[in-house]
Amino acid sequence: MIVSIAVVLGVAVVGGISALEHVLRTPGQAAADAAPPDASLVTALVERRVLGEPILVRGNITPGPSTKLLPPIGATGPEAVVTRVRVRNGQTLEEGDPILDIAGQPLIPLDLPFPLYRDLAPGLAGPDVEAVQVALRRLGYHPTKDGKVDTTTAREIRRFLADRGYSSPSAEAGTKPPVTPSADPQGATSAGLGSAENAVVLPRSLVLRVTKQKSKVTAVRAKVGAVLSAPDTVLLELDGTGPFIALSLTVDKATQLRVGQPASALDEESGKRVQVQVQAIGTKVGVDSVTGSSGVPVTLSFKGAPMAANDRSLLVEIPSEQDGDPVLAVPVSAVYSKPDGSSFVTVVMADGSTEDVAISADQAIGGWVKIQGDASDALSEGSRVVVGLQ
Structure with missing residues (x-):
């Protein structure tokens, strides 16, 4: 019992001394204890x-190139109302397949060396007739090959239109051609157009010239109810590519680049940064159509999903790859x-x-x-x- 009391007393004394030391610290000790720890080196x-210096430059998001289809001659005006759209984005457009109905009549693409410059009727002859005959044979029909709208060619044109749900004007009694007999400026001839038998069999307003037998529809611009009042109205865009970034560099900086070189682009408005790469490097100094500055044109493609905001300015950083x-x-x-x-x-x-x-x-x-x-x-x-x- 005596030992236990001694132990307790000893602990109490030690604890009291420790507490007393805490209370009796000098001002210097207190300041040292409160001071922050020594700074460590970074x-x-x-x-x-x-x-090498990275290249920092501004570039603009630019829509990718595409083939724009415009209405054929004679297919525009206050009565040229789009009554049906037969194609959609992503579809393969094939020669001979109607793409639209304008005022109830189909608009049919044909791969021709030039647009039709007149309506075709029996008795006509010329390079336009020959071009249509070639296209018809390619599509499985059997017109003659002499460049004349004879009985066989007229019959095959009517069959071609009928297969697409359209009756040629000659099937309507009393229909007269919209042209008068004359010498064609292309060297073709027209004769006997005043009779019902010689009525137009292929109006030029039905034929849309294309330059490929198959194309991918990347944008449908025409809408049902729209009036094709202007000849520069875009109906479709074919084989379009995605947007890219266009910029200009000085010659010394352009020579530092290589096709495929990685880079990044920052949209300062949204704070979004995307990865891009050098797609093409020009060989001559030109004038940027957007900024008006001169330099070597450079295009960059998006590695992932492209930014959709066309004509937006981005801050482009191209890391140096100097030798x-x-x-x-x-x-x-x-x-x-x-x-x-x-x-x-x-x-x-x-x-x-x-x-x-x-x-x-x-x-x-x-x-x-x-x-x-x-x-x-x-x-x-x-x-x-x-x-x-x-």
Whole structure:
């Protein structure tokens, strides 16, 4: 029992002394205890690398090229109302398949060397007739090959139209052709057009000239109810490509690029950054149609989903891929200046001590400074240099 009391008393005395020491700290001790811990060094490694400046330039999102189909001659006006759209985006457009109905009449694409410049009727002859005959034979019909709208060719044209749900004007009693007999400027002839038997069999307003037998529909512009009042109205866009970024560079910067080189583009309005790559590099200096500045035209393609906002300006960064030998370099953030204007880096030694090493900072490229001269003896790849404190 006596031992237990002694132990308790001893603990109490020790605890009291500790509490008393806490209360009796000197002001210096209290300040030292309240002070923040010593700052630690933030370091970066000395690297051996090829130095090069990234290219920063503004570019514009530009719609990709496409083939735009316009109405044929005679298919526009106040009564040219679109009554049916027969195609959709992504569909393969094939020669001979109607794409629209205009005022109830089909608009049929044919691969022709030139647009039809007149309505075709029996008795006509010329290169336009021959072009239609070639197209009809390609589609499985059997007109003659003489470049004349004879009985056989007229019959095959009517059959071609009937297969597409349209009766040619000659099937209507009393129909008269919209032209008068005359010598054709292309060297073709017209004769006997005043009789019902010689009525028009293929109005030029039904034939839409295309230059390929198959194309991909990438945009349908015509809408049901729209009036095709202007000849420059776009009906469809074919074989269109996605949007790209267009920009101009000086000749010296353009020569630093290669096709396929990766880059990034920042939409400053939304804060979205996307990955792109160099798609094409021009060979001649031109004038940018958007900015008016001169330079070598460069296009960049989107690696993923393209930005849809056409004509929006983006900030493009193209990392440098300059040729050259790797050199010893430190980040710009590791370089400090003295009042006399000289520069130095602070090197962390193996034992944790630091040493200032004088360097020349006149070759800063792309955020890095080349190490040269006597500093090369004090620094090596993998050395740690101070860039800040934390």
